[in-house]
Amino acid sequence: MIHLPDRFSRLQPRETLARTQVLERGWPFFLDLCIAAIGLACFYAVVRIAMFWAGRPEPEFIVSLSPRALPHYAFYSVVRIGLAYLLSLLFAISYGYIAAYNQRAEKVMIAILDILQSIPVLSFLPPVMLAMIALFPTRQLGVEMGAIVLIFTGSVWNMAFSFYSSLKSIPRELMEATNIYCFSRVQRLFQLELPYAAIGLIWNSIMSVAGAWFFLMACEMFHLGSRDFRLPGLGSYLQTAADAGNGVAICWGLAVMILIIVATDQLVWRPLIAWSDKFKFEQVESSKRITSPILHLLTQSTALASLSHRLVDPLTESLYTRLAKHRIAKLRQLTTSRPQSRLLSIVVRIVLVIVIAAAVLYAALQAVALLRPLPGAAYLHIFQGAIATFLRVNLALLLASAWTIPVGVAIGSSPRLARIAQPLAQIAASVPATALFPVLLLALVRIGGGMGIGSIALMLLGTQWYILFNVIAGAIAIPSDLKEVATLFRFSRIQRWKTVILPGIFPYLITGLVTASGGAWNASIIAEYFPIKGQILQTIGLGAIISEATGGGRFPVLLLATMVMALMVVTTNRLVWRPLFRLAETRYKLGA
Incomplete structure (x- = not known):
């Protein structure tokens, strides 16, 4: 028998209920204070960033490898990645929306998207940096905006492809319902299209932020001709530590990065994933739901509930009513x-x-x-490099698909496993492979490999996550009623994969493969040309040619190599990926 202290034994049931009510009343107030503190912290961050960006640019910033500088550097890197993500989200929604609903512009826009996602970050570097510095020649803002745009170019394309493919796969009956109830485009966007695309968009957002961390080293510290650009941040810290061979500094930088990734997962991505679970297209609710303590706490906030009830809901209702009336008037005007x-x-x-x-x-x-x-020998050299990189990219895709498809389905089908595996996958996808590449390369040299195998390994490290995160999103989006039907009819494992899992994840898988292919071409600039301890390790390939031309300021070679890479990617997309996209939009589209 357990004996309670006297002060607990004397509590009457009424007194216990009173204390519980006091706690229930005090807890939302505490949450409101936390939300207010977060708002003040964001305001302070905006002030600090504005003061730094408004200052004069530092031409040769010296990166300190002291652990004390890491909080300062981490703050600037998080701000750059956050702004680049917001810019990517706006672009992805706008671009994907226009491409999905404008049939005349769709083919051209998707072709342009194919080209842009295949162009490496370093190919964007000269025009972006020169343009930003020309716009803000006397302010740090120019270099900062250049770095943000470079991060944007390395993380936006998979989000745009995801939103576009989600819009193309919306069930017909849902679109007809919006037309019957005279939804305006804005109302349809916020009440149908964004909710339907939420699962894929959130998981691709996780991948985009992970890709931003991956390319952070190239975006915060780079050479442009004779000029050396360095920005205070985790990317420049890790790059400086890798160049100096300082293993302790690399460990400190990776530890801070992992801490930020885990905090972001728990505070941002996990609540969003749990929130988006309600947007699954299903008729039977699953008993296994994704949960988030942070989301549960936010729903208990009286300040947020009051703000939504008194301000947001009346404004949205008024806006939707006006837009619906305007749409009806516009339709009448078009008829006359x-x-x-x-x-x-x-x-x-x-x-x-x-x-x-x-x-x-x-x-x-x-x-x-x-x-x-350019002489003819340059054309021949670029052609040979294109063939070599093409073979490496496709081998990396095959190796990545072999393990990401079964693992992604397992994670997406089990909320308990996803709770553990998602942060680990996010950390693995976010850690810059270039920081680990010296160790990997030395190990490959010892066992008889070299840059040929090492470049494939680095492509694999940078692109396999596009497939994994999209497969996870596809497995989560499979309706629960389809899974229950498979269980009811006692499908075997092979039958379940053939009739439920593979058709269910097919649109997401194609999106992952397309973006992984573009990411592999993009990663070739690092995989095929790697500086380490004062020497350059490289192998034949387009990535090596682009990296070498960027460092030497040879813009004609850079332009030609980029054009060849874009041409090969577009050709592959037209012959392979576009027919698979059409198959996903027709045969494997959910609907009644």
Whole structure:
């Protein structure tokens, strides 16, 4: 028997209930104080960033390897990645929306997206940095904006592909329901399209932020011709430590990075994943739900509940009502519109097309003029490098798919396993492989390998996560009623994979493979050309050519290599990925 102290034994049930009520009343107040403290901290961060960016640029910033400098560097890196992610999210939603609903522009926009996702970060580096520095020549803001845009170019494309493929796979009956109830485009976006795409978009956001950490070293410390750009941040800290061979500093930097990743997972991604679970397209609710203590605490906040009830809900209802009335009036106006107004819109479109075509033609002529001095040997060297990189990319995709598909399905099908495996996968995807590559390369040299095998290993480390996170999202999005039907009819494991799992994850898998392919081409700039302890280790490939041309300021070679890489990626997408996308949009689309 357990004997309680006298002060507990004397408590009456009424007194116990009173204390419980006091705690229930005090806990939301404590949450409100925490939310207010977070708001003040964000305001202070904005002030600090504004003061630093408004100052004069530091041409040769000296990166300190002292652990005391890590909190300061981590703060600036988190701000850069956060701003780059917000920019990526806005771009992905806007670009994916237009590409999904504008049939005339869809083919061109997807082709452009294929090209942009295959262009390495270092190929964007010269024009981006020169343009930003020209816009803000006397402020640190120019270099900072250049770094943010570079991080953006390395993390946005998989989000755009995810949102586009989600919009193309929305069930027809849901779209018809929005038309029957006269939803405006804004109301349909926020009440159907974003919720339907939430699962894939959140998991690709996790991958994008992980990719931002992966390319952080290249974005915070780089050479452009004779100029050396260094920004205070974790990326420059790890790059400086790797160049100096300082293993202790590398461990300190990776420890801080892992701490930030775990905190981000628990405070941001886990609540979002639990929140998005309610948007699954299913008729039978699953008994296994994803939970988040942070999300549960936020729902208990009286300040957030009051703000939503008194401000957000009335504003959204008023906005949706006005937009619906405006849409109905616009539809009536279109039925009675005159031919003159239609003719004017056609003329405007023709003029716009002519202006864009003229700009593209001018850029093409300038590119031809820049490539004219290159000898024939340069073309042959780039062609050989393209073949070598193409083979490495496809081998990396095969190796990645072999383990990410079964592991991703296992994680997405088990909330308990996802609670453990998701932070580990996120940490593994976020740690810059370039920080671990010296150890990996030395191990491969000892067993008889070299840069040929090492480059494939580094591509694998940087791109396998695109497939894994998309497969996890696809497994989570499989409706629970389909799983219960498979259980009811006692499907074997092979039957379950053939009829439920593979068809269910197929659209997400294709998105993951497309973005992983582009990521592998992008990672070739690091995988095939690696500086270590004062020497350059490289192998034949387009990535090595681009890295070498960027460091030497040879812009004609950089332009030609980038064009060849983009051409190969677009050709592969047209012959392989686009037919698979159409198959995912038709045969494996959910619907009644």
